[in-house]
Amino acid sequence: MLLISCPNCGSRDETEFHYGGQAHVAYPENPNELTDREWAEYLFYRDNTKGAFAERWLHSTGCRQWFNMLRDTVTYEIQAIYPMGSPRPDAAGKVTAETGTASTAADSTTTGSAAPSIAATSTFPTSSTTAPEGATK
Amino acid sequence: MSTHQLPEHPDFLWRNPEPKSSYDAVIVGGGGHGLATAYFLAKNHGMTNIAVLEKGWLAGGNMARNTTIIRSNYLWDESAAIYEHALKLWEILPEELEYDFLFSQRGVMNLAHTLGDVRESMRRVGANKLNGVDAEWLDPQQVKELCPILNISDNIRYPVMGATYQPRAGIAKHDHVAWAFARKCDEMGVDIIQNCEVTGFVKDGNRVVGVKTNQGTINTEKVGLCAAGHSSVLAEMAGFRLPIQSHPLQALVSELHEPVHPTVVMSNHVHVYVSQAHKGELVMGAGVDSYNGYGQRGSFHVIEHQMAAAVELFPIFARAHVLRTWGGIVDTTLDASPIVGNTPVENMFVNCGWGTGGFKGTPAAGMTFAHNIATGEPHRLNKPFALERFETGALIDEHGAAAVAH
Numbered sequence: 001m002l003l004i005s006c007p008n009c010g011s012r013d014e015t016e017f018h019y020g021g022q023a024h025v026a027y028p029e030n031p032n033e034l035t036d037r038e039w040a041e042y043l044f045y046r047d048n049t050k051g052a053f054a055e056r057w058l059h060s061t062g063c064r065q066w067f068n069m070l071r072d073t074v075t076y077e078i079q080a081i082y083p084m085g086s087p088r089p090d091a092a093g094k095v096t097a098e099t100g101t102a103s104t105a106a107d108s109t110t111t112g113s114a115a116p117s118i119a120a121t122s123t124f125p126t127s128s129t130t131a132p133e134g135a136t137k
Numbered sequence: 138m139s140t141h142q143l144p145e146h147p148d149f150l151w152r153n154p155e156p157k158s159s160y161d162a163v164i165v166g167g168g169g170h171g172l173a174t175a176y177f178l179a180k181n182h183g184m185t186n187i188a189v190l191e192k193g194w195l196a197g198g199n200m201a202r203n204t205t206i207i208r209s210n211y212l213w214d215e216s217a218a219i220y221e222h223a224l225k226l227w228e229i230l231p232e233e234l235e236y237d238f239l240f241s242q243r244g245v246m247n248l249a250h251t252l253g254d255v256r257e258s259m260r261r262v263g264a265n266k267l268n269g270v271d272a273e274w275l276d277p278q279q280v281k282e283l284c285p286i287l288n289i290s291d292n293i294r295y296p297v298m299g300a301t302y303q304p305r306a307g308i309a310k311h312d313h314v315a316w317a318f319a320r321k322c323d324e325m326g327v328d329i330i331q332n333c334e335v336t337g338f339v340k341d342g343n344r345v346v347g348v349k350t351n352q353g354t355i356n357t358e359k360v361g362l363c364a365a366g367h368s369s370v371l372a373e374m375a376g377f378r379l380p381i382q383s384h385p386l387q388a389l390v391s392e393l394h395e396p397v398h399p400t401v402v403m404s405n406h407v408h409v410y411v412s413q414a415h416k417g418e419l420v421m422g423a424g425v426d427s428y429n430g431y432g433q434r435g436s437f438h439v440i441e442h443q444m445a446a447a448v449e450l451f452p453i454f455a456r457a458h459v460l461r462t463w464g465g466i467v468d469t470t471l472d473a474s475p476i477v478g479n480t481p482v483e484n485m486f487v488n489c490g491w492g493t494g495g496f497k498g499t500p501a502a503g504m505t506f507a508h509n510i511a512t513g514e515p516h517r518l519n520k521p522f523a524l525e526r527f528e529t530g531a532l533i534d535e536h537g538a539a540a541v542a543h
């Protein structure tokens with residue numbers, strides 16, 4: 001059972017939240033140019049990191065805002081909580097939680113777990129076709 | 138309920154050899170799937186210079202942690218074909234392996250609690266029959282006759298509006314299944330090497346030619362990955378990605394009881410499933426934790442939710458005690474179907490993505506995967522489950538269709 005510190009509401013039980021999967025997955029900027037392989041990467045392939053993993057959470061029964069979280073997938077230790085659109089904090093240098101509020105920017109969506117984040121492109125070197133992170137060319 | 142004695146605990150069912158410097162094929166992962174693959178490689182394809190490498194103890198992963206339910210009442214043709222083939226193999230394997238692993242065909246019920254459930258369930262019964270899978274629709278009275286401890290009154294939160302029933306489905310003693318395969322593999326010359334963790338791969342261009350392990354490097358012509366929750370970790374070492382997310386899944390058991398629960402009962406809607414083990418424990422499972430995890434433990438609220446539903450459906454459970462809970466790491470795909478086939482790396486093959494339901498598939502996973510490894514080409518039963526389906530869009534979408542997550 002996780003105790004999650006919502007940037008807006010403070011520490012709450014895991015059951016108040018909804019898991020949104022890997023963070024920083026950019027929506028393709030030029031969808032028409034994507035190959036089938038690149039679409040597959042965007043739709044179905046996500047990192048499955050054993051260790052520090054950046055993921056999105058929605059405080060669904062609280063403030064209903066999305067935020068990002070850095071969590072260890074082995075120990076389940078929550079290492080950082082940071083706003084949507086912010087770069088991923090360094091996994092080694094722990095960033096304190098409750099810095100800033102969950103953003104209401106375009107990527108702070110409330111449409112469900114499949115909703116893509118579109119504001120994180122700047123933090124990750126993506127390919128020239130702006131395919132999602134990790135897409136093969 | 139079976140009155141069988143449990144088979145003897147096997148102290149010396151297999152040798153524990155040192156790894157050789159090279160093999161014709163190496164299977165990574167000594168769970169049910171890895172052992173079944175090695176068995177069929179030896180038996181059907183005459184490949185006996187092979188090794189199964191297991192980082193822990195034999196079949197100590199999900200194979201030792203699952204709730205042992207076996208059924209083949211899946212919706213889509215591709216799934217029905219592979220799971221029904223598995224069920225047919227389960228029916229002959231105790232004799233073939235000369236080891237009684239207590240496969241008990243006591244039937245599986247999938248309860249319907251809403252009108253939507255009822256319609257979806259009847260549709261699945263129809264689909265099952267068309268695919269030659271035994272299936273029946275039961276009304277609440279018939280449900281009660283088959284499982285008298287179920288509460289079928291209509292004033293509860295999750296009223297039983299009927300159930301699908303597969304009489305040939307059931308449970309088997311999972312540890313003994315693994316030991317049965319291991320013993321036969323060993324007899325045919327397969328090396329089973331425990332405490333041997335694969336830490337990397339040796340490649341010649343895009344072709345795999347060896348595995349690196351904590352017991353040294355082993356040369357091999359072919360590699361088959363059967364590492365369930367860790368498949369994507371291994372794929373990353375080999376330089377490719379898998380559309381897999383690993384999640385914690387829990388199960389629990391009560392103390393021993395007299396035989397009270399004659400069949401297997403699963404609930405699509407509430408997501409709880411219950412059977413009574415041969416010794417007498419009530420064995421229960423539920424859904425996965427929503428988040429990714431490798432910690433082999435799960436969230437307490439999942440147990441709370443499943444117990445609330447179980448006690449309502451089976452009022453006599455209110456006086457039972459939970460004895461143990463534990464977790465495994467299951468490898469889920471977005472269409473809730475396994476991935477069995479070739480990979481982007483030459484001579485490397487993958488069997489994964491069975492998620493919460495791969496125990497039942499063990500014999501067919503082994504048979505088809507062995508075929509794929511030996512010939513380089515998929516068997517007709519695993520062909521639809523290739524990695525390419527995520528690119529072509531030919532998904533086998535069993536989520537919600539398959540009667541409980543899997």
Ligand SMILES: Cc1cc2nc3c(=O)[nH]c(=O)nc-3n(C[C@H](O)[C@H](O)[C@H](O)COP(=O)(O)OP(=O)(O)OC[C@H]3O[C@@H](n4cnc5c(N)ncnc54)[C@H](O)[C@@H]3O)c2cc1C
Binds near residue numbers: 204364367496497
């Ligand atoms: C709680 C729970 C309940 C379940 N209930 C059911 C059920 O009722 N019915 C059903 O059909 N299925 C069920 N399942 C799913 C089923 O157990 C799995 O789908 C199936 O066991 C997966 O195949 P396997 O047996 O080979 O996996 P595993 O037994 O997990 O085998 C994989 C092995 O690979 C090893 N490994 C990993 N990495 C490495 C490495 N680097 N080097 C060497 N070895 C490595 C692991 O140690 C492990 O032993 C359940 C699972 C869980 C966790």
Ligand SMILES: [Zn+2]
Binds near residue numbers: 008
């Ligand atoms: Zn909040």
